Amino acid sequence: SQREHLRQAVQRLTLRLVQRYIQEGEYSAAISYAQRLLAREPWLEEGHQQLMLLYARTGQRGAALAQYESCCQALENEYGVSPSDETNELYDRILAGEIAVESGVETPATVVLAAPRPTATPFQAPAPLLHFVGREDELAQLRAAIAQATDAPIFAVVGMGGVGKSTFATHLAHALKDEFPDGVLWAHVATSDPLDVLSQWARAFGYDFSGLADVENRAAALRGVLAEKRVLLVLDDVRSVARTRPLLAGGPRCATLLTTRDLDVATALNARPHRLGELTPEASLRLLTRILGEERVAAEQEAAQTLCALLQYLPLAVEITAQRLVSRPRRRLADMADRLRHVEERLDLSISDRAVRTSFQVSWESLDANLRRIFALLGVFDGRSFAADAVAHLAGLDRYTAEDRLFALTALSLVSEEAGDRYRQHPLLADFAAEQLGENKIPFVDMALYYQQFAEQNRTNYAALRPEWENLMAGMETAHRLRQWPLVLDYAESLTQAWFTRARYSQARRGYEWAIHAAETLADERARAESLLNLARACLEQNDYPEAQRMLGGSFRIFEKLEDKVKIAQTQYYLGRIAIEQAEYEAAERLLMASLQLREQLQDPVAAAATLYQEAFLAYRRNEFEQAKMLCTRALSLQEQAGDDTGTVPTLRLLADVAVEQKDYPAAETYLNHSLSLCNQLQDRGELAATYYSLAVVARVQEKLDFAQQYASNALELSQWMGNRQFQAMALYEQFWIFAKRNDTEAATKVGLKSLELFRELQDSFNLVYVLCHLGEFYWANGQAEQAANLWSQALDLANRISHPLVERLQRNLDK
Numbered sequence: 001s002q003r004e005h006l007r008q009a010v011q012r013l014t015l016r017l018v019q020r021y022i023q024e025g026e027y028s029a030a031i032s033y034a035q036r037l038l039a040r041e042p043w044l045e046e047g048h049q050q051l052m053l054l055y056a057r058t059g060q061r062g063a064a065l066a067q068y069e070s071c072c073q074a075l076e077n078e079y080g081v082s083p084s085d086e087t088n089e090l091y092d093r094i095l096a097g098e099i100a101v102e103s104g105v106e107t108p109a110t111v112v113l114a115a116p117r118p119t120a121t122p123f124q125a126p127a128p129l130l131h132f133v134g135r136e137d138e139l140a141q142l143r144a145a146i147a148q149a150t151d152a153p154i155f156a157v158v159g160m161g162g163v164g165k166s167t168f169a170t171h172l173a174h175a176l177k178d179e180f181p182d183g184v185l186w187a188h189v190a191t192s193d194p195l196d197v198l199s200q201w202a203r204a205f206g207y208d209f210s211g212l213a214d215v216e217n218r219a220a221a222l223r224g225v226l227a228e229k230r231v232l233l234v235l236d237d238v239r240s241v242a243r244t245r246p247l248l249a250g251g252p253r254c255a256t257l258l259t260t261r262d263l264d265v266a267t268a269l270n271a272r273p274h275r276l277g278e279l280t281p282e283a284s285l286r287l288l289t290r291i292l293g294e295e296r297v298a299a300e301q302e303a304a305q306t307l308c309a310l311l312q313y314l315p316l317a318v319e320i321t322a323q324r325l326v327s328r329p330r331r332r333l334a335d336m337a338d339r340l341r342h343v344e345e346r347l348d349l350s351i352s353d354r355a356v357r358t359s360f361q362v363s364w365e366s367l368d369a370n371l372r373r374i375f376a377l378l379g380v381f382d383g384r385s386f387a388a389d390a391v392a393h394l395a396g397l398d399r400y401t402a403e404d405r406l407f408a409l410t411a412l413s414l415v416s417e418e419a420g421d422r423y424r425q426h427p428l429l430a431d432f433a434a435e436q437l438g439e440n441k442i443p444f445v446d447m448a449l450y451y452q453q454f455a456e457q458n459r460t461n462y463a464a465l466r467p468e469w470e471n472l473m474a475g476m477e478t479a480h481r482l483r484q485w486p487l488v489l490d491y492a493e494s495l496t497q498a499w500f501t502r503a504r505y506s507q508a509r510r511g512y513e514w515a516i517h518a519a520e521t522l523a524d525e526r527a528r529a530e531s532l533l534n535l536a537r538a539c540l541e542q543n544d545y546p547e548a549q550r551m552l553g554g555s556f557r558i559f560e561k562l563e564d565k566v567k568i569a570q571t572q573y574y575l576g577r578i579a580i581e582q583a584e585y586e587a588a589e590r591l592l593m594a595s596l597q598l599r600e601q602l603q604d605p606v607a608a609a610a611t612l613y614q615e616a617f618l619a620y621r622r623n624e625f626e627q628a629k630m631l632c633t634r635a636l637s638l639q640e641q642a643g644d645d646t647g648t649v650p651t652l653r654l655l656a657d658v659a660v661e662q663k664d665y666p667a668a669e670t671y672l673n674h675s676l677s678l679c680n681q682l683q684d685r686g687e688l689a690a691t692y693y694s695l696a697v698v699a700r701v702q703e704k705l706d707f708a709q710q711y712a713s714n715a716l717e718l719s720q721w722m723g724n725r726q727f728q729a730m731a732l733y734e735q736f737w738i739f740a741k742r743n744d745t746e747a748a749t750k751v752g753l754k755s756l757e758l759f760r761e762l763q764d765s766f767n768l769v770y771v772l773c774h775l776g777e778f779y780w781a782n783g784q785a786e787q788a789a790n791l792w793s794q795a796l797d798l799a800n801r802i803s804h805p806l807v808e809r810l811q812r813n814l815d816k
Helices: 002-023 027-040 045-057 061-079 085-095 136-148 165-175 194-204 215-226 241-247 263-268 281-292 294-299 301-310 315-326 333-347 354-366 369-381 388-395 399-411 427-437 442-457 462-481 485-501 505-522 525-541 545-562 565-581 585-601 605-621 625-642 645-661 665-682 685-701 705-722 725-741 745-762 765-781 785-802 807-815
Strands: 154-158 184-188 232-238 255-260 272-275 416-418 422-424
Touching: 002 027, 002 045, 027 045, 027 705, 045 061, 045 085, 061 085, 136 154, 136 165, 136 272, 154 165, 154 263, 165 232, 165 255, 184 194, 194 215, 194 241, 215 241, 215 705, 215 725, 232 241, 241 263, 255 263, 263 272, 281 294, 281 301, 281 315, 294 301, 301 315, 301 333, 315 333, 315 354, 333 354, 354 427, 369 388, 369 399, 369 427, 369 442, 388 399, 388 442, 442 462, 442 485, 462 485, 462 505, 485 505, 485 525, 505 525, 525 545, 525 565, 545 565, 565 585, 565 605, 585 605, 605 625, 605 645, 625 645, 645 665, 645 685, 665 685, 685 705, 685 725, 705 725, 725 745, 725 765, 745 765, 765 785, 765 807, 785 807
Parallel strands: 154 255, 154 272, 184 232, 232 255
Antiparallel strands: 416 422
16 A cells, blocks of 8 residues: 555665664764654564664663564564574674774663554454344444544444343444554443553553553543544443543544443433344344254244244343253253243343343253352352452362353353453343342352452562452452451552552552541551551542541551551651642651651661652752752662662652752763663663653753753653653653754744643643743743733742742743
């Protein structure tokens, strides 16, 4: 195609351009273009070879060797092959130190932790079912409507339970695959946490949003990813407007398709409804024939028609009944029809659920005791995805036997298989299964115990925890509902590290609220104080400062009564952080000093260093740069002695920021190069993005604008990959400065306004003042006095409210 021809042409030209820069000794430009090429085509081996050679020639041997590893991974992901002999030979030469380093070459400091890129367009729709009949015209009509619609349309397939909405959406997604070249995303909305859905969708495009604390930030970050893409988002089994709204994250070229039983929900989400009714009698008979075969249906044509009528032509009911007949090849269709009539009368069901529930009951009564037991136990999952190991535990079976019985239920359409050796029940089947447990709460307690043990065994195995988060939270909620108070506290203990490491702060807040209730019921003051403190930490990470202060106040009083100095110091530390964010600097200083004194008494160097860092940050906020440098130096000494690399990185960056203010640029570069080295060891992309930002500032103030642009671009790319809008805003702000220095008015205005927009959305008042001030000065220098005065007025009003250090400068600007 023409598009592919152009892609190949750009690839060839970029490779030639890189080679030309290498020949001319322009290594910085060569590295920049090689990195851009691999960002677009990570599987291009020749590009990896060029970048390996460039890193080696510029003295970045570690980066060159890391690039080889990136090449291996990319080739394995895309083609399932290893690098060529040529690439392996180049690697061996670099490893042996045979590549000469060019003298006098100055290149930007680099760490190879580039944002990974997906190797294939995501297509998350389930596999289409073989037994799909009677919807061809409806499918074609809705396909055409979605394909032709513009401006981020939302469509809803609305119908009663069992009518086949999910199956219809599955086939529609496959039919629309070519219309949405950037992918099809899918979510089971009723049983999935929106936070996990957004993170899963981001991963499909190569981004990692696990560090974002809340649904709002993840949704905003995903909107940024999808802004220029044409993607179909499918939201299956929508029941709640509030739960669904954050998932409407498509850009203007995207479309959203949802399935729901509730027309009011579809209307509230501004969706265009498409009502899906039962099959026609003819289509229902075709479905029965597809499953049973023409010969068997033709032999009892009248009974087959009666069966379909008794099942009200609902696809789910017809399929389950037909699969039961498949497993009983000698049973007559007329006998099954009589059985359905008998069960229907006995159940005395309402019209809306009669056909589906009757088919469920007939299937249930036909199961042997072993399968009945497994089917009923599945009710504890309430329609959530689950693994065979969990079922094996609940049933007291080995995994092989449990899987064998799950396969049997799958063959009867009572369970469906999912990717990754997981299973799920239709929501109506899950409800029916739970009913079979009656008042028996033991399976629910067993489920709660199983997932607490799973959490304990996998505290830091985040890959294992990822698919089970819904079950983990359901297990903890079940323990709370069933008043298993010690188990609730065990859950909080087991999940604390994962909640904070993976930024699952909303879940943490729910969990700690349950833990506080459990501790209060057990009269366990220490557990209550711990839960209050951890709840405060989660609130703090979500910038909910009033709630965090309230929780910290409660925990502080208990820890004082318990005379727990470690926890008192920790509580004072967090209260000090909140005071800094709220510009209450005197209170922050008092709290941090008290925390530091206790931590020094306790001889805890890592904790003392963390407090010193916050004191240094406070001094930096107040423009007390010598004080900030002295405090950072003390913190750094403690961190290096304790081997606290994680704490060392932000301290080095703050020292670099102070050095910039003091115009000691060589010192700033030394600090930041050390920070880069640690980021490489820690594989910490968040700190790497922040370090690149600081390097951009240092390069820009020294008029090294090419380096500054590359650092700022690296920071922006990594922050976009993480979905960190705070860093994105800062990187854009730095790009504004760079473009302004280049006298590129159009580019500077564009990125400056984008940075301003992001800081406003984030409600980051401190940085917003800086952007308003400097953007106003940019307008003033370009003869736009009215726009400048408007921005300065906004900035001064905000600066006065938070005691910002730019108050006097803004007043002088306005006096102009």
